[in-house]
Amino acid sequence: MDKAILEALARRAGLDKALAQFPEDVAAAAAQAEAVAGRIKAPADPRAEPWPSMRVGNRP
């Protein structure tokens, strides 16, 4: 991930302290997230719902 984007995302997430104290950990976490998210096969059907579906009322 581009360093400027990484820093902007980290600051948006409120991670200024982590960025200052543990920049390598923040970079490793961002790289990990990027790699993992790229492996998700999003459903092709636009109607495919996420789990769990919304349900109302008390359910045993």
Added chain:
Amino acid sequence: MTDLHWMTASAAAQAIAAKELSPVELMTALLSRIERLDPKLNAFLHLDATAAMDAARSAEAEAMAGRLRGPLHGVPVGIKDIMDVAGLPTTCHSKILQDNVATADAVCVSKLRGAGAIVLGKLSTHEFAIGGPSFDLPWPPARNPWNTNHHPGGSSSGSGAGVAAGLFAMALGSDTGGSVRNPASCCGIVGIKPTYGLVSRRGVFPLAFTLDHVGPMTRTVADNALMLEVLAGHDPGDPGSAATAHRRYAEGLKGDIRGLRVGFIRHFHEVDMPADPEVTAALEHVARTLQLEGAEIRDIRLPTLVEFGAVNRVILQSEAWAIHAPWLRERPGDYGQLARRRILAGAFFSAEDYVQAQRRRLELIAAVDAALGEVDVLLCASSMDPACRIDSPADVERTYSRQARTPFNVTGHPALAMMAGVSTSGLPLSVQFVGRNFAEATLFQVARAWECAAGTDKKHPPIV
């Protein structure tokens, strides 16, 4: 009589009920073993010896008067330190919660106490059930009793190490990406991740709400079944709790699997993540043995482990980040490096990543349900390797994701891991059985059949 430290929970409970064994005698034997071995194993973060002995004396008096609290009367249990025990610290093995003391029992702890079990203390875990094994925390990581230079698995590390070493016959673990089944695999014991919602999570520090499960860890299948019988049940205070009829798992546990259809998922360990050859051989041996016991073995294909793993990681780390964000913003230095890196990843997923993972999850659930429409039980790898050295960060990193446990956190199906053999290097090898939702009884039957045929319950680590 069997050495008291190798006595099963079921046998101990029966002997106590028959007034043939004193809970005080059992507790004395275990505390003595803990005193001798735990400095090498680090299974305990907090041993509550005085209270445990007081409880054993009360249990003895009650048993002598014929008043038994339940099926675990007088039997000691260890509790993973992310679960609340009233009056004891719940640290989650982290500096962040070093001074946190629980005011009430978690529901799972309360159920065990109600059945007569005695809490010994709080057990080592990976930090917040995700960051480990770590050497930069206030307490050292637990070690594997089969070889203390090796990792006992995690995150329920102390539970696995302590049960395997005979410090106690039963322990509680939690499982979000395999944390009951990993230590069960590394330490050669029995661990089940029950169906999502079968056991209450109330009073257990969350790692990821939609993936967290509480499960029993024991040396035998019968003990595991007995413990789950006590733990299972609807809890209106846990929004994920399922309403199911109470089932008896331990009764009639004969291991008769004649006619049972077992689906063998070979591609997990042959193609997706090629396993250590000894693991592959052990899995084939389990399948052949079950066939000889009367089961029908079929090949089954599911989506790849990489897909299941990615869905698990996106959901787990996103939910964990939501929980830990305030602390990670203000106190990042109070986390160990492994937990910090793993949880921080959640800050970098987008809303789309999380929703797409949850949409794909529904398809993965359907795929496993379809497979379980063709067979009664699935058989597959748990760990692809025997336990790695604990002092090698590179080995820990390499083997961390080489497993087939996360699929069933994603889908919620019950999954049990247990010993499949012992490697030439003297470390346990493992197998995993997976069942239909709420069909834990069938899993126990298959596991019992394998245990009887292979004698896995008689194999103990060389630690003395």
